[in-house]
Amino acid sequence: MTEPVLITTRGALKEAIRRHEGSSLGLVPTMGALHEGHEALVRAVREANVVVVVTIFVNPLQFGEPQDLERYPRTLDEDLELLARSGADLVFAPSAEEMYPQGEPLVGLDAGRLGKRFEGASRPGHFNGMLTVVSKLFHLAQPAPECAYRAYFGQKDAQQLALIRAMVHDLNFPIEVVAVPTVRNADGLALSSRNRRLSREQQEAALVLSRALRLLEARADAHEPLDPDSAVALVNSQNLVDLDYLEVVDPDTLEALAFNCHQTPFTGTALALIAARVGNVRLIDNLPLGSVDPHPGSCEA
Ligand code: PAF
Secondary structure, three states: OOOOEEEOOHHHHHHHHHHOOOOEEEEEEEOOOOOHHHHHHHHHHHHHOOEEEEEEOOOHHHOOOHHHHHHOOOOHHHHHHHHHHHOOOEEEOOOHHHHOOOOOOOOOOOOOOHHHOOHHHHOOOHHHHHHHHHHHHHHHOOOOOOOEEEEEEEOOOHHHHHHHHHHHHHOOOOOEEEEEOOOEOOOOOEOOHHHHHOOHHHHHHHHHHHHHHHHHHHHHHOOOOOOHHHHHHHHHOOOOEEEEEEEEEOOOOOOEOOOOOOOOOOEOEEEEEEEEEEOOEEEEEEEEEOOOOOOEOEOOO
């Protein structure tokens, strides 16, 4: 187990990347409070890249309420232990002043229409701030041009992933975005830094999210009508869980699918998205539906 090098300034990061030059560099942007999901992610990056860079930065631009930013867990020592175990080479953990020397930047990215839906509907500006920091991190960690450059994100944040892919495509970033499947606990709950704020009873109640997704998955696999209303009813039967949305969408654009999920047998591929509050903790999860057909999902009428 080798200790990763901890770096806190942009200049030192650039210099360390120059010194660690290899044929490929894998970047994992995080906000810290790392858990086994991140560990699996970093191990996957380690296997596929010569240099592994992890960033830990709680990005003020993507928080609405100042209390949420203050309350966000900061666990740098534990994070560094986990990163040493999983094989990171460089850890970039800058201060807010280092990332935004003039305070909130004058210019940022706009996540467009998709940035205002789903998670964006209850967190105005969140995805603009997220894209702005991710674009900065992509620039700061960029290796020499001959080096393969990849960035890794968890599939659990499906909307974030779709927006980052769109940014890379639309703005021609020289980077490959790799999605890493969601890691779940033995009961099916998607791992998240927020789970530590759930009581045991709330954790038990939260399992209804993944159960609802599995119900849709089973129907998709059997080419039956998805009938999302019955999955909604399942979630609503758990009174500790307050459902925000459960939707079946195109896996790439997250647009609604042009079919009747209620009555028509499912073919193709889709993505089921769910978000709910359990107590004062907001949880999200998603599951790809129908993995065989490479074409976007449809229920043929
Ligand atoms: O998913 C996260 O942890 C953050 O949104 C990210 C991508 C690190 C940007 O701050």
